[in-house]
Amino acid sequence: MNRPPATRIEEFIGRLRGGERFALARAITLVETGAATAVTVLNAIQSGVGNARVIGFTGAPGVGKSTLINAYIRVLRQRGQTVAVAAVDPSSPISGGAILGDRVRMGEHGGDDGVFIRSISSRGHLGGLSATTAQVVDLMDAAGWDRVVIETVGTGQSEVEIARLADVSVVVCAPGFGDDIQAIKAGILEIADVLVVNKADQAFAEQTCQQLKSMLGLRTAACDAVPVLATVATTGQDVDRLASAIDARYREHPSDHHTRETRRTRALIVHAVCREMHRRLADEHGDKLDDLCVRVSCGELNVDDAVGVLLAALDRS
Amino acid sequence: MAEATGSDHRSPIRVLVTKIGLDGHDRGSLVVAAHLRDAGMEVVYTPPWQEISAVVKLALEEDIHVIGLSCLATDHLLVPKLMDALREAGLKHVPVVVGGIVPDEDEAILLAAGVRRVFHPGASLQAITDTITGLAETAFSADDLR
Numbered sequence: 001m002n003r004p005p006a007t008r009i010e011e012f013i014g015r016l017r018g019g020e021r022f023a024l025a026r027a028i029t030l031v032e033t034g035a036a037t038a039v040t041v042l043n044a045i046q047s048g049v050g051n052a053r054v055i056g057f058t059g060a061p062g063v064g065k066s067t068l069i070n071a072y073i074r075v076l077r078q079r080g081q082t083v084a085v086a087a088v089d090p091s092s093p094i095s096g097g098a099i100l101g102d103r104v105r106m107g108e109h110g111g112d113d114g115v116f117i118r119s120i121s122s123r124g125h126l127g128g129l130s131a132t133t134a135q136v137v138d139l140m141d142a143a144g145w146d147r148v149v150i151e152t153v154g155t156g157q158s159e160v161e162i163a164r165l166a167d168v169s170v171v172v173c174a175p176g177f178g179d180d181i182q183a184i185k186a187g188i189l190e191i192a193d194v195l196v197v198n199k200a201d202q203a204f205a206e207q208t209c210q211q212l213k214s215m216l217g218l219r220t221a222a223c224d225a226v227p228v229l230a231t232v233a234t235t236g237q238d239v240d241r242l243a244s245a246i247d248a249r250y251r252e253h254p255s256d257h258h259t260r261e262t263r264r265t266r267a268l269i270v271h272a273v274c275r276e277m278h279r280r281l282a283d284e285h286g287d288k289l290d291d292l293c294v295r296v297s298c299g300e301l302n303v304d305d306a307v308g309v310l311l312a313a314l315d316r317s
Numbered sequence: 318m319a320e321a322t323g324s325d326h327r328s329p330i331r332v333l334v335t336k337i338g339l340d341g342h343d344r345g346s347l348v349v350a351a352h353l354r355d356a357g358m359e360v361v362y363t364p365p366w367q368e369i370s371a372v373v374k375l376a377l378e379e380d381i382h383v384i385g386l387s388c389l390a391t392d393h394l395l396v397p398k399l400m401d402a403l404r405e406a407g408l409k410h411v412p413v414v415v416g417g418i419v420p421d422e423d424e425a426i427l428l429a430a431g432v433r434r435v436f437h438p439g440a441s442l443q444a445i446t447d448t449i450t451g452l453a454e455t456a457f458s459a460d461d462l463r
Contacts, residue, residue, distance in 0.1 A: 004462050012462040022407060025380040026462060033328040033459045096329060097354035100361045103375070107363075110371030116378055121329070121359045 003036050013044045016143055021116065024084075024143045028118055031135045042135055045142035052084075052141040052148045055246055056166030058128060058188065061154025063174040064198040066105035068233035068242075069149055073109055075236075075243040076147055084116040084145035086136050088129050090153045091121045098122075102151055116145065128152035128159030131271070137165060155188060163191035168249045170194045170242070173212070176204035189215065192226055193249045196242060200230035225252065277314070285313055330358045330453040333381045335372055336365040337399060338392025345417060346387035352442040353385075353449065369399050373406045381411060382453040385445075388417040397430035404431075407463070412452040416440065 004012075015023040030038040057065045057072075066087065073083050087102035100119035109115040118136065125131045129152060140148045152162050163169050171192035189195070189212075197208045212228045227245045231238045281289060292306040301309075334350040336343065343365050350362045361379050363372075376384055384403075386396060393415055403411060415427055416436035424435045434448050 004460055008462055021377055022463070025378050026459075029380040029459050035459050037460055037462075091359075092354060095355050095357045097357045098329075098359045099350060099354050100359060100379075103361070104363055107371070110368065110374060117375075118378055119359075119361050123329075 009037055009040055010044075013041055016041070016139070017045065017048055019144045021113075024116065024139060025118070027139050027143075028136050031132050031139065032120070032123075032130075038135075042138065045138065048142040049138045050141065052137075052145055053168070053250055054137055054141070054148045054150065054166045056150045056152065056162035056169045057172060058152040058155050058159065058162045058169065058191075059172035059196075060156070060174070063154075063172045064233045065151050065154070065172050066102045068172060068196065068198055068231060068239070069151055070106040070108060071231075071233045071236045071239040072149070072243060073106065073115055075240050077109075077112065077114055079243070081146040082114045082116075082144075083147045083149060084118075084140035084143070085149045085151065086118055086120055086133060086140065087151040088120045088122055088133060088153050091123050093124070096124065116140070122153055126159070127161035128155045129161050129165070134165055160188060160191045168193045168246050170196055170246065172196045172198050173208060174199050175202045175208045193253070194242070194245050195226055195228045197228065197230045198233050200237070201232045201235075205230055225249075280314060280317070281310065284317055285310060288313055328459075330450060331361065331379060331382050332358050332449055332453070333361045333363075333372070333376055333379065333384045334387070335363040335367050335375075335384070336387050336392065337367050337369055337372060338388070338390075338395050339366065340388070340390035340392050341365045342389045343387070345389065346385075349385065349387070349416065349442065349445060353446060356446045356450075358449070369395070369402050372399060373402045373408065376403070376408055376411055377406060382457040383449050384411055384413045385449065386413065386415045386417075388415055388419065390418070393417065393419045393423060393427060396427055396432060400430045400432065410456060410461075410463075412456045414445075414448060414452070416445065 012023060016027050027041055030041060057069055059065055069085060076083050085106065089098055089100045089102055091098040098121035100121060103117045103119055106117055120130050120133060120136065122130045133150065137148050137150065150162060150166060152159060169191050171188060173196065175197060195212050197205055197212065199205070209228050209230055216226055229238060229242050229245055231242055233239065288310065292301065292309060295301045296303060296306050332353055334346050334353070336346055350360045353360050361375065361381065388396070396415060400413065403409065412433045413431065414434045414436065415432050419427065419435050419437065427435055433452055436445055
């Protein structure tokens with residue numbers, strides 16, 4: 001790709017920070033495509049990051065995350081705040097393609113210039129987000145949006161990356177999502193700053209709320225303050241209460257930008273190291289790996305020994 | 318998988334599949350959307366009945382490479398209005414293709430309005446994929462900061 005001249009990039013960064021919509025849209029593309037310019041842009045905006053409140057919505061597929069965000073945006077708009085949404089959908093493990101359909105359920109904001117929605121494919125990344133979601137959030141923040149809402153892919157029990165990125169994490173459940181044992185499991189429920197039982201007009205909503213509350217009662221003191229709310233996203237019922245609960249949690253635990261940044265940088269470094277290890281294993285030690293597979297499968301070595309051999313080889317190379 | 322920032326990695330084509338106007342027959346757009354996904358594209362899909370202004374806003378925010386419109390019941394006559402709206406929003410660079418029931422004499426109107434290609438009944442999914450790929454590769458450069 002041809003790198004644009006420095007003056008063009010500077011002018012572009014000015015438009016981005018000035019809130020121009022196209023500049024934000026294109027900056028996200030730069031980051032997602034790994035264009036050389038992206039690094040310059042990201043470095044330039046760092047001083048402007050940290051003003052937006054970042055709210056993450058996560059939960060299993062079909063619990064109503066997109067519809068709830070749609071209703072939440074409505075409340076935020078009534079309160080005079082502008083909202084940028086990063087909605088992550090899964091990519092196909094076969095073709096790498098994706099159907100990005102979250103914004104379908106946020107259609108009522110299709111004509112509102114106070115709302116910016118970007119659909120993001122996870123592009124094979126596990127953990128509930130995409131590899132570049134953190135940078136996308138920074139761009140939205142630096143472009144001057146008051147609130148940045150992240151929607152994760154429909155998650156299972158352990159996609160907890162959102163907790164590193166968001167100031168407030170909202171975990172959304174549906175009524176009757178599991179028995180008491182499910183509720184006590186470690187993982188996604190533990191990262192919740194606010195717990196929501198959506199589709200509260202359906203059967204078992206009250207029981208699910210009770211189960212979640214009693215689960216929280218068994219946890220350490222830190223969980224005491226986690227509110228459990230019942231909402232009906234389709235009608236907007238009690239979504240204003242949810243918005244107030246999110247604000248209250250933010251005031252109790254204002255995770256400053258510095259903390260978020262440190263957590264994020266740490267994760268980025270760890271990811272990069274893992275990727276590099278993968279690459280080196282495949283590129284430099286593929287034959288050794290094949291050989292070790294044979295020896296492990298015929299019982300000559302166990303897996304731990306094989307790991308030791310490979311780590312030693314990586315150390316030497 | 319997205320690679321580290323700084324590489325020249327070519328990322329998937331982002332295509333919008335949508336319908337404007339009052340026609341609700343979405344089978345065709347669903348079939349095409351699924352096929353484009355299977356061809357490795359990132360498809361932003363909307364239900365029918367989109368307003369022109371909403372399509373423009375979406376194409377801008379999603380930084381779409383190619384817009385595909387399904388028109389089965391005379392909605393193709395709205396397409397020139399969409400082309401005007403795209404131009405006004407500074408999205409002249411985004412190629413638009415139309416698929417569906419478009420009489421020959423109307424095809425000329427659409428092409429004159431700037432539509433890049435009209436697919437008629439019987440067009441193969443492969444031809445649609447190839448055309449969109451070609452348009453995305455020639456019309457779109459992520460490093461174009463405009």
